Amino acid sequence: MGESGVSRDIVQEKVIDALQDALQQAKRRGQLKIEALPSVTLDQPKRPEWGDFANTVAMTLASSEQRAPHDVAQIILENMAQREAIFDRVEIARPGFLNMTVKRDLWLQVLSEIEAQGEAYGRADLGKGRRVLIEYVSANPTGPLHVGHGRGAAVGQAMARLLAAVGFDVVQEYYVNDAGRQMKLLGTSVYARYLEQNGRAATFPEEGYHGAYIAAVAAHVQERVGTTLLDAPPEQAEQRCRDLAQEELLGLIRKDLQAFGIEFDAWFSEASLMSSGAVRQVLDDLTQRGLLFEQDGALWFRSSSFGDEKDRVVRKQEGDYTYLASDIAYHRDKLMRGYDLLIDVWGADHHGYIPRMEAVVQAFGYPKDRLRVVLVQMVSLMRAGQKVEMSKRAGEFITLREVVDEVGADAAKFFFLMRRSDTHLDFDLDLAKQRSADNPVYYVQYAHARIASLYRVAEARGIRVPKPSEADLSLLTDADEFGLIRKLAAYPSVVRASAEALEPHRLTFYLQELAGLLHTFYYKHRIMPPAVEAEAPDGQGFVTDAAALSVRQREEMTPGLTAARLALMREVQQVLRNGLALLGLSAPDRM
C-alpha cells in the first residue's frame, strides 16, 4: 500500500470537539468541578430517533459532580457554543444521554472527503511509522497446507494490510521449520516409499507421514536421482530424500499461497539459525546472564522467572536442541532487527506456549507486550450440512489448495475472516460456492459490481457520473441516502478499531452492512430516470412493497438528483473497494 494520505472522521471530530469545548467552558465558568477533561467518546444510538450520536459523559460525571446526570447534561448542552453550526438537534434523554443530530451539510462533506482521499480513505497514522513484523502460516514443509493454515494466512494478511493502513511499517514473514525431528521423519518416510517403489523391503516409520502425497514426492525423487540411492548408505540416502522432499514441498506451499493470493516479504529458515551458530550464541548469551542451568543432563531456560509456570528444556539429554532453542534464537533475531512490535499468528492449540515466548522476550530485556500472539482456531469444513471428517495422522485432510480451487480465493478468504479468529469456524463449502445473496462474499462484491454496472448504463445513456464536488449534494435528503453516508463516515473508525484490536472480522461485518444498505437503497430508489420507452403507465414496475412503491412514485428523477445519487454511489463503491482491498479480496466490476 504505502503512499501518503490520512483520512479523518470529519464529522466525529467536530462533534467531539464541540463536546470537549463545552466541558472546558463549563469548567472555566465554574459550573463543573472536573479537574482533567474526561475523554469523550461517541456512541451509536440504537434507534434513529435518538439522533446520529450519543454521549454519556454526563452520567459518568454525575457522581463526582454530586449532581443528577440530567443536570450535568444540561450544563454541557448550554455550553455548546457552536451548537447551531454543527447540530440540527441536541437533546437530553432519560438518565443523562446527550443525543445529537448533526446538520446535513456536515454529513454531506463526508462525500467530498472520500472523493479527496480516494484509495487513502480509511487510512490513519496510529502507527506513526513504527515497524511491525508479522509472522504467520509458518507451516512445516512436510506436506501441503491444510485449511487451518489457510485461515491463518487470510487472518495474517488482513492484519498486515490493516496495520499498514493505519500507519505501521509492516513486514510479513514466514518462518520455515526446516530443522528438527519432523524433517527427519519426512526424510525417512520418503525414503521408505522410494525403496518400496523399487521393490525393496522398507519399514515405514510408525510416526512418519502417511499421506498419499509422500509417494508422489518419492516418485519425483526417483525422477531426479534415478536408482542411485538404492545402494547408497541409508543415512545418506535419507538425507538426500529429505532435502529433495523439502525443496519440493516448500515449493508447493509457495505455489498454494500464491494461488490464494498471499505473498510474504521474507522467508526465514530455522536451519539457518543452526548452521550460522545463532542458536548456540543465544544460549551462550543467556548462560552468561544466568538464565540457563543444567539439570538431569539437560539444559533449561529459566522461563519461570518471567511468569511462565515452569522452566523449559532447550537442549535435551542426548544433546539435541528443542524447538524452543531455535524459537528463542528466532525471536531474538526479530527483536534485534529493530521491530517495535512482533506479531505471531499461531494455531490455537499452541496457546500454552504464549507465556514461554513472553518470557523469552523479557529475558532479552524487552517488555512482554513487544510480542502479540494472535490465535487462530480450528476450521471445520461442512458439505451438505455434514462435517467433512479429516484425520491428519492418516494423511486424510482437505488441503487449502482444494478449497481454493473449489470455491475461489476470494470466497475462501472472506469465509476465513467472517468470525473472530480465536473462535471455531464452520466453513460451509456449498454456501461459499453459491452465487446468490445467501453467500456473503457475493453479496458484498455484487454491491460493488452493481454500481459498476450502473456506470455502464449511465455511459450508454450519455449520463455523466460526477464526483461529489461536481454535484449539488443538497438534493440528497432521503433517510436512506443519509443512512449510507453515515455508514461511509464510520469507515475510518472501523478500520482503526479493527487494526488496533487485530480483529479483521470487524471489517468483514462492516462491509456486509454497507452492502446491505446499498442493496436496499438500490431497490427502493431510482438513480437514473427510467428509460422513456420502457416506462410503464403506472410507473411502478416490479416494486410492489407499499412503502418502497410510494417512495418511487413520489420521487421525481431530475438530472440534478441523478447526478447527486451517482456521486453518492461513486463513494460507496470507493469504500467497498477500499475495504475489500484491506481483506485481500478483489472488487469486481462484473461478476
Add this chain to the structure above:
RNA sequence: GCGCCUGUAGCUCAGCGGAUAGAGCACUAGCCUCCGGAGCUAGGGGCCACAGGUUCAAAUCCUGUCAGGCGCACCA
C-alpha cells in the same frame, strides 16, 4: 488436578459498561415489462448457561458453579 478459551434466537455468530440485545441462515408470507432478482420487503422466534457481587447503569466487569473445546513433553 492445574491453566487458557468459549457458553447470546432452531443453526452459525456479532455486540464486550449505557436507553425496547442484533445479523446471516433456516422458517412463514410476499415481490422480476424499466438502472444486473447474484436483489428486496414484512413476520414469528431470546430469563444473553446458572448463582452471587461491583455500578446511577451489566450480555458486557469481579467471584463461584455447571457444560464444551484446547493445552499441561527433554514433540513441532
